[in-house]
Amino acid sequence: MPEEAHRIKRSKWRLVLTSITLLALLILIYGLRDDIRGVIDNLGKVNTWALLLIIPIEFLNYDAYSRFYVHLFRILGSKVRYPDMFKLNLELNFVNHVLPSGGVSGISYFTVRMRAYHVSGAKATLSQIMKLLILFVxxxxxxxxxxxxLAxxxxxxxxxxxxxxxxxxALIIGTFAFVYMIESRTRINSFLTALTRFLNRVVGIFRRNNPETISISGAQMAFNELHDNYKLLKTNWRQLKKPFAFMSIANITEVAAVYAVYVAFGEYVNVGAVILAYAVANFAGLISVLPAGIGVYEALMTGVLVATGIPAELSIPVTLMYRVINMVIQLTPGYYFYQKAVRAGLTVK
Known part of the structure; x- marks a missing residue:
């Protein structure tokens, strides 16, 4: 009987999770409806073969992220397989796109999914923090x-x-602030415990009968493990060369994907403009309250491109086409693997 009740509860949970993500995906598509219409109108004006370069470029991008995780977890003492990380990256990208939370939803999802590969929550969380840190640096x-x-x-x-x-x-200050906090077991415990209490208060507004949704003692054990894993990385810092190299490749391929769209339009613009515009748009997208940073991303990228000498009549259609095609390429397989993971159970391979 308890097993049957657990099975029913699990089925309901899957249905709710699937419904929420499907709704979020529909909201994302609706928000991009004008962009999609504009891309369809411009498809006949571009070099199709040049545009198709985005596919191998995106593959190299996912390859770099997957190899980053394989090498980073190896340093942390956990062995994960490249194919598993490749699929999980697609799932993670889907979650980060459809659920607007500055990457928090993605980190939570990644932490839960990594249990299937026998990786602790602290290691999974640290890997996400290190990914962002190394990506920015x-x-x-x-x-x-x-x-x-540009000069x-x-x-x-x-x-x-x-x-x-x-x-x-901002990158330098953020990096030093993170290192300062995580270097001390006391500091990281104080900061994250305060954050956990704040989250419990927020959740408590909706769940009054459960004032401690997140166990403080359990969270503190995870914080201690997070600190210990950081110390392990610090001891083996020379081994971070490969993860750093893979993140550099990931950054280069991101810029290359945008530039491929300019080539498809028959324009060979200054690469420096694309590098700067991509950085500004993505930093702003991290704090956007809208799915995939709709509106914020496009406006900032176009604004920076215009400021660096690329006319708006070119930068606007290029930005929109890049966004739509990039999302189609990434979200289609991401949604498939995400749904497959939900049906199987997120903690199952």
Whole structure:
């Protein structure tokens, strides 16, 4: 009888989760309806073969992310398979696109899914934090190259210099703040315990009969493990060269995917403009309250491109086409593997 009740409860949970994600996906598609219409109108005006370059570029992007996880978990003492990480990356990308939470939904989903591969929640969480940290730090050399390319063409205006220096400063301060916090077991426990209590208060508004939805003692054990795993990474920091290299490849392929659309339009614009615009749009997209940063992403990317000398009549259709085609390529297999994981049970391979 208890098993039957558990099975029914599990079936209801799957139905609710599937319904929520399907609704979020429909909202995303509805929000992009004008973009999709514009892309369809422009398809006949572009070089199809150049546009198709996005597919192998995106494959290389996912390959880099997958290899990053394989090598990082190896340093942390957990062995994971490349094919599993490739599929999980597609699932993760889908979740991050349809659920607007600045990546929090993705981190939570990744942590739950990694249980299927016998990886603890603390290791999975640290891997996501390290992914973001290394991803941003490895983008710094690209930003410098982009600024030099803009300067060579006379497009390094005061606005461009302010934007670039602001991003670099934010990255450096953010990196040092993270290291300062996680270096101390006391500091990381104090900060994350306070955060857990705050989350419990928020959840308590809706669940008054359960004031401690997230166990404080259980969370503190996870925080201690997170600190221990960080120390392990710090001890083996030389082994982070490969993960850093894979994140650099991921960044390069992201920029290359945008540039491929310009080539499809028959325009060979300054790569520096694309590097800077991509950085600004993605930083803003992290804090957007809308699915996939709808509106915010397009507006900021177009604004920066125009400021660096690329006319709006070119940058707008290119940005929209990149966004729509990129989402179709990523979300279609992502949705398939996500639904497959939900049906099987998220903690099952």
């Amino acid at each position: 490895s983008y710094l050399p690209l930003l410098v190259v982009g600024l030099l390319l 060579l063409r006379g497009h390094a205006s005061n606005f461009v210099l302010i934007v670039t220096s602001s991003i670099i400063t």
